[in-house]
Amino acid sequence: MKSTFIKQLSLIGLIFMISCSSSTTPFQQNISIGSTNTIVSKIDSIIASKMNVYNIPGISIGIVRSDSIFYTRGYGLKSIVEKDTISENTVFHTASISKLLTAQMIMQLVANNKLRLNDRLIDIIPNLKYTNEQVKFITIKSLLNHTSGLPDINNYHWGNQNREKNSLKGYVLSTKLKLRHTPSTKYNYSNLGYDILGYVIEEVTKQSFESVIQHYVLNPYKMKSSSFNYFSIPNSKTTHPHSKWFDNSIYIRKVYPYTREHAPSSTLNASSKDLSYWMLNILRDLDTKSELKQMIIPSFKDYKNIGLGFQLYNLNDKRAIGHFGGDKGFRSFLLMLPEHQTGIVLLANCDYNEDFRQDIVAAIVTLLLD
Structure with a gap:
């Protein structure tokens, strides 16, 4: 990707040149067409305003309500240089939203008696390297709820763009595991823990992580454009990562955040x-599958905001579940309110420090539910 920047990209004009189509799937039946059109118009206004305030190149949103897709739409540009517009089918790097699908797959294995939450990691991957004997007490559950004691990742080496089949195995088995604390005693967010869970999936199923997720999650859920393998997605469907210089001018990052x-x-x-x-x-x-129910209830007594994969929130005094995501060039937020049968996902092709994600999503939740 080319590296470039512009001075204070103004998005006011761009909002009116966006190419984006709203979903044609059924709206929530108890909302009149007139009311729906008013809500949709207000959602568009919220996003247009926030994109201008935060100087965001592009956003895509999806909203579900009462058993149907209520609204999906793209706003702005895939790239500040090429000027291609974003739609609801544009593919974004979602960062840590990935963990929800990894956790979901682990819980499917638990439901099928292929794993147990209290299984020790060392019993599944006996050839792990480690510096502390307490690594032997890391369990599947402690990896899911970030209480394993494993540290986070300091450098993802996105520039490697590794596509090798055995790269996950090589990474996990070559990493000498250290602990920040005794397993299952504290909450400390760990991306490393989730990469290890991916290798657990490979060990249990004897298939690649990507193929398992494709077969058991992406395909059944009609996620036809999605993949954990960036290089399998046509360039015409993807968007570019953007960042800001110190003077707030925007540039396209040279490296897309992917390594297998x-x-x-x-x-x-x-x-x-x-x-x-x-x-x-x-x-x-959620009401019929016990493995999903387990994912959305507090799983650690000293930190009530984590389930098994899902982050747990109180948004506008309403119980919510979901996950934030952020990597170089991208930000994301997926939020669901189970009691209201409502879900919102926001994907953006920029990585600004300002948390526009919560600002936008909270405004939409208020509009929909208050």
Whole structure:
């Protein structure tokens, strides 16, 4: 990708040249067409305003309500240079939203008696390297809820763009595991822990992480544009990563954040439409699948905001579940309110320090539910 920048990209004009189509799937039946049109217009206004305030190149959103897709749309540009517009089918790097699908797959294995939450990691991967004997007490559950004691990753080496089949295995088995604390005693967010969970999936199924997720999650959930393998997605569907210089001018990053060993924690590439299908399926199944129920309740007594994969929130005094995501050039936020059968996903092709994600999503939640 070419590296370039512009001075204070103004998005006011861009909002009116966006190419984006709203979903044609059924709206929530108890909302009149007139009311729906008013809500949609207000959503568009919220996003247009926030994009201008934060100087955001491009956003895509998906909203589900009461068992159907309510609205999906893209706003702005894939690239500040090429000027291609974003739609609901444009694919973004979703960063840590990836962890939700990795956790979901682990819980499917638990439901099928292929794994147990209390299984020790060392029993599944006996040839791990480690510096502390307490690594032997890391469990599947402690990896899922970030209480394993493993540190986070300091450098993802995105520039490697590794595509090798055994790169996840090589990464996990060559990393000498250190601990920040005794397993299952504290909460400390760890991307490394989720990459290891991806290798657990490989060890249990004897298939690659990507193929397992494709077969058991992406395909059944109609996520046709999505993949954990960036290089399998046509360039025409993807968007470019953007950042800001110190003077607030915007530039396109040279490197897209992908390397195969970090797929389980970070490299789901998906569209807002695909993630809307995912949210629909999760919301439908929460009451009937015990493995999903376990994912959305507090799982650690000293930190009530983590389930098994899902982050747990209180948004506008409403119980919510989901996950934030952020890597170089991208930000994302997926949020669901189970009691209201509502879900929102926001994907953006910029990595600004200002947390525009929560600002936008909170405003939409207020509009929809208050």
